[in-house]
Amino acid sequence: MNCPNHHKIFTARKRSYRELPMRLAEHGQVYRYEDSGAISGLLRVRGMCINDAHIYCTKEQIAGECASVLEMHKRVYAILGLGDYRVRFSMRDDGEAAKSKYVDDPAAWNESQEILKHALEASGLPFYVGVGEGAFYGPKIDFQFRTVSGREETASTLQLDFAIPKRLGLSYVGADGAEHCPYVIHRAPLGTHERFVALPSSTSAAPSPPGSRPCKRGCSPSRKRTATTGGRSSAPFAHVAFAPRSTTARRASASAFATHPCAKYRTSSSSVSVSRPKVRSP
Numbered sequence: 001m002n003c004p005n006h007h008k009i010f011t012a013r014k015r016s017y018r019e020l021p022m023r024l025a026e027h028g029q030v031y032r033y034e035d036s037g038a039i040s041g042l043l044r045v046r047g048m049c050i051n052d053a054h055i056y057c058t059k060e061q062i063a064g065e066c067a068s069v070l071e072m073h074k075r076v077y078a079i080l081g082l083g084d085y086r087v088r089f090s091m092r093d094d095g096e097a098a099k100s101k102y103v104d105d106p107a108a109w110n111e112s113q114e115i116l117k118h119a120l121e122a123s124g125l126p127f128y129v130g131v132g133e134g135a136f137y138g139p140k141i142d143f144q145f146r147t148v149s150g151r152e153e154t155a156s157t158l159q160l161d162f163a164i165p166k167r168l169g170l171s172y173v174g175a176d177g178a179e180h181c182p183y184v185i186h187r188a189p190l191g192t193h194e195r196f197v198a199l200p201s202s203t204s205a206a207p208s209p210p211g212s213r214p215c216k217r218g219c220s221p222s223r224k225r226t227a228t229t230g231g232r233s234s235a236p237f238a239h240v241a242f243a244p245r246s247t248t249a250r251r252a253s254a255s256a257f258a259t260h261p262c263a264k265y266r267t268s269s270s271s272v273s274v275s276r277p278k279v280r281s282p
């Protein structure tokens with residue numbers, strides 16, 4: 001699990017303010033036991049790979065680090081041609097009923113929300129406020145995409161965490177020689193790889209060419225032969241999206257893989273296999 005793992009690396013030895021900001025990143029495999037009814041294609045799965053990073057910094061460094069991360073988000077979406085998203089500034093709900101959902105430190109909440117909001121305003125990104133959408137440990141900035149079925153999904157996020165470092169005893173030695181607790185920025189511009197692969201095909205009703213669609217061969221829990229993605233039929237590409245069973249369909253699938261951009265696939269009339277280099281014995 002990414003967050004605790006990075007925190008353990010941070011606490012592995014004494015840290016100095018000179019080491020901050022410290023940025024640790026990884027593509028980590030994580031799991032979430034979603035209800036079976038909540039699982040949806042590659043958009044919501046139980047096992048996922050997340051491009052997570054944690055930035056350990058001082059209060060003064062938060063604004064600069066957030067600005068860099070937001071710039072990275074914009075660059076990633078521009079490269080992938082994803083422009084149809086909304087930015088949500090997610091804060092806590094001050095109501096009595098929601099109090100148990102959040103770390104009970106109103107002063108830290110107000111300060112963190114103020115810092116993050118300023119960073120978001122400085123980025124020039126238009127945003128809306130989501131009251132009650134914050135993480136339990138701090139406010140966040142979410143990038144929201146709407147799928148063709150009308151459902152809004154958070155594709156990626158930037159979170160400012162003022163609480164967990166304190167609870168886990170993270171500290172660094174400041175310029176004054178005293179121990180201080182760092183802030184942590186959790187950032188994942190691609191969110192989970194699975195959801196990000198699904199997004200281009202889920203946010204547009206137009207059918208995409210077979211080679212650019214995610215191949216679900218052998219991964220789908222569904223035994224249905226008719227493929228649907230995000231509520232729309234993808235029958236013309238069913239031989240690519242799902243593993244078919246009839247001989248005719250298997251041949252069609254093999255021929256589709258033959259033209260797949262991944263040239264390493266070798267096809268036969270009834271199966272698809274990965275060609276491996278021959279290893280000579282010494």
Ligand SMILES: [Zn+2]
Nearest residue numbers: 002003052186
């Ligand atoms: Zn994290």
